[in-house]
Amino acid sequence: MSITGIESLVYGVDDVATATRFFEDFGLPIAGKSEASARFVLAEGSSVVLLHRDDPVLPVTTMVGGGVREIIWGVDSAQALDAYVERLRGVVEVRRDDDGTAHFVAPFGVAMGLRLWRRKPVLYAPDPVNAPGRVNRFNQHRKWRERARPKVISHAVWAIPDFEAGYQFMRDMLDFRLADRQRGVGVYLRADGSNNHHSIFFINANAPTPGMDGQVRFHHANFGVEDIDEIMTGANHMVRKGWEASHWGLGRHRIDSALFYYIPCPAGGEAEYGADSDYIDDSWVPRDWTNPLFGVAHYMHNLPPFLIDAPEWEFRYLTEETATAGGGH
Numbered sequence: 001m002s003i004t005g006i007e008s009l010v011y012g013v014d015d016v017a018t019a020t021r022f023f024e025d026f027g028l029p030i031a032g033k034s035e036a037s038a039r040f041v042l043a044e045g046s047s048v049v050l051l052h053r054d055d056p057v058l059p060v061t062t063m064v065g066g067g068v069r070e071i072i073w074g075v076d077s078a079q080a081l082d083a084y085v086e087r088l089r090g091v092v093e094v095r096r097d098d099d100g101t102a103h104f105v106a107p108f109g110v111a112m113g114l115r116l117w118r119r120k121p122v123l124y125a126p127d128p129v130n131a132p133g134r135v136n137r138f139n140q141h142r143k144w145r146e147r148a149r150p151k152v153i154s155h156a157v158w159a160i161p162d163f164e165a166g167y168q169f170m171r172d173m174l175d176f177r178l179a180d181r182q183r184g185v186g187v188y189l190r191a192d193g194s195n196n197h198h199s200i201f202f203i204n205a206n207a208p209t210p211g212m213d214g215q216v217r218f219h220h221a222n223f224g225v226e227d228i229d230e231i232m233t234g235a236n237h238m239v240r241k242g243w244e245a246s247h248w249g250l251g252r253h254r255i256d257s258a259l260f261y262y263i264p265c266p267a268g269g270e271a272e273y274g275a276d277s278d279y280i281d282d283s284w285v286p287r288d289w290t291n292p293l294f295g296v297a298h299y300m301h302n303l304p305p306f307l308i309d310a311p312e313w314e315f316r317y318l319t320e321e322t323a324t325a326g327g328g329h
């Protein structure tokens with residue numbers, strides 16, 4: 001039984017028209033829109049749904065600010081879905097739709113759902129990379145693009161006050177795996193049926209960093225593209241369309257090795273283009289990023305003040321025992 005990824009992200013937004021225009025420019029394929037809502041469907045079959053923040057369909061939680069009001073996880077079989085609901089019922093209230101979709105609010109204040117989902121395989125074909133003495137692309141230029149077209153939703157991120165309790169809930173109720181810990185900052189968790197480095201990241205809402213105020217807040221969602229060229233084509237298009245500029249610009253995280261490009265999003269939080277992340281399975285050994293700043297980035301275009309001094313190279317591997325005991329947090 002497994003959760004194979006994010007089936008949909010349901011946003012509550014201030015202005016449906018503006019948020020719709022943002023995601024159209026961002027490159028998500030529109031499947032339908034009205035004055036009150038919009039729906040995008042990506043190649044893998046996952047959806048982004050935009051509703052007005054006061055829409056009665058949206059769950060009410062302790063989350064403050066805009067962003068994703070409900071994340072629906074895709075489950076690979078009806079039996080698995082029923083089993084998860086059975087498990088959850090001992091801990092949270094679960095409501096089921098006629099189509100079997102289960103809705104609940106996790107104890108840490110994030111509304112979630114479970115839905116039977118057959119994720120469509122997505123096949124990318126990134127251009128081979130050349131280096132002196134290692135020519136993988138001969139007499140052949142790279143793809144030229146006009147737009148970015150994300151095909152997958154890779155992960156979503158919230159700040160929550162007790163990220164350890166959040167980890168334990170996701171592990172015990174939904175079989176999520178620990179991918180990495182960033183000391184004092186948060187935990188990266190992977191759905192058991194996905195090889196993405198993480199499907200969800202919980203940030204410590206009490207961390208002494210900008211934007212953290214101890215409350216539940218949506219932070220960002222990551223949309224996967226093919227490579228650095230697609231990221232930057234999308235980034236340039238968003239600038240041409242007049243959207244707020246990225247603060248960090250292009251960079252590469254050290255945790256999960258992924259290329260990133262975050263853009264402030266009028267639907268709430270930020271929308272991230274992502275490529276070339278780590279893909280892992282249960283043989284992955286989680287790490288404890290004891291110096292959290294070391295984990296943030298290998299490099300980035302607009303170096304923020306907190307990374308002007310190069311961080312110490314510091315992390316360790318977690319044993320099973322230290323992973324579950326909180327990793328020395």
Ligand SMILES: [Fe+2]
Nearest residue numbers: 155220222272
């Ligand atoms: Fe991310």
